[in-house]
Amino acid sequence: xxxxxxxxCLSTVLGGILALTGVLKLVTPSxxxxxxxxxxxxxxxxxxxxxxxxxxxxxEICAAGLCLWPQGRAVGSGLALALFVGASIAIHQALQTxxxxxxxxxxxxxxxxVSASSLRRAASFGALALLTxxxxxxxxxxxxxxxxxxxxxxxxxxxxxxxxxxxxFRGWRGRAAATARQRTSDLAGGACAxxxxxxxxxxxxxxxxxxxxRVAPLVRPADLDKADMWREGCWVYMAVPAAYEAIDAIVVxxxxxxxxxxxxxxVTSLDDEQVLAEFV
Numbered sequence: 202x203x204x205x206x207x208x209x210c211l212s213t214v215l216g217g218i219l220a221l222t223g224v225l226k227l228v229t230p231s232x233x234x235x236x237x238x239x240x241x242x243x244x245x246x247x248x249x250x251x252x253x254x255x256x257x258x259x260x261e262i263c264a265a266g267l268c269l270w271p272q273g274r275a276v277g278s279g280l281a282l283a284l285f286v287g288a289s290i291a292i293h294q295a296l297q298t299x300x301x302x303x304x305x306x307x308x309x310x311x312x313x314x315v316s317a318s319s320l321r322r323a324a325s326f327g328a329l330a331l332l333t334x335x336x337x338x339x340x341x342x343x344x345x346x347x348x349x350x351x352x353x354x355x356x357x358x359x360x361x362x363x364x365x366x367x368x369x370f371r372g373w374r375g376r377a378a379a380t381a382r383q384r385t386s387d388l389a390g391g392a393c394a395x396x397x398x399x400x401x402x403x404x405x406x407x408x409x410x411x412x413x414x415r416v417a418p419l420v421r422p423a424d425l426d427k428a429d430m431w432r433e434g435c436w437v438y439m440a441v442p443a444a445y446e447a448i449d450a451i452v453v454x455x456x457x458x459x460x461x462x463x464x465x466x467x468v469t470s471l472d473d474e475q476v477l478a479e480f481v
Contacts, residue, residue, distance in 0.1 A: 213356025216268035223261030229308035238305030278334030285327035406461035419443040
């Protein structure tokens with residue numbers, strides 16, 4: 202029973218890894234922004250390399266399906282072993298020649314040059330495939346109901362941990378953080394001044410904002426369609442006639458182009474333009 206549970210868990214881990222890498226290769230194939238992959242070192246023609254990469258991705262997805270199918274685990278593990286051995290050889294050769302190519306393991310997410318850790322990872326997955334294949338040949342009975350489900354859940358958790366600790370995920374997280382910092386810098390520095398905007402989107406964002414909920418009772422719905430709209434740098438402003446405590450007024454609402462959730466509203470007197478109220 203324990204061996205059967207171990208096989209169920211290992212098959213889930215192996216199938217999950219192969220399915221993830223195969224799908225990422227298809228959906229986010231490596232391009233010029235990620236640099237040359239180790240596969241490009243074997244296939245000098247770029248177009249042929251792309252075709253080979255798709256074939257490799259399909260082989261990984263096929264192996265994943267076989268690993269997750271109880272009757273196909275032995276064949277799927279064998280195919281996975283061949284794939285990981287091939288990857289280990291390619292990475293080893295790249296290290297020997299001092300190449301700066303990336304492994305291309307996860308498509309566009311793999312942008313770092315191969316290293317000794319890349320080789321160890323490929324070799325470890327090859328050992329996992331070998332162990333799964335051996336167990337698949339030994340074990341003939343299937344895991345009953347709930348225990349089999351729990352073994353698969355444990356396998357899925359292991360896959361999640363491996364993904365979270367991978368160089369690709371850390372690199373993606375770092376790039377996402379850098380993008381967020383750049384976006385914040387753009388908001389503060391006015392780099393959005395030339396960004397395009399949709400008047401309809403701005404109006405919808407304004408109407409949904411908390412600031413608008415405070416000034417909406419002052420505005421007649423019919424006047425909203427007559428609102429004047431203009432732009433000043435990164436902000437788009439909308440002016441609407443209003444009545445504030447029996448005083449003829451104008452409600453001016455501003456929204457930031459790159460962060461439409463940033464909305465502020467000011468109520469000014471129509472006669473002397475005195476600020477009567479401000480809302481954020």
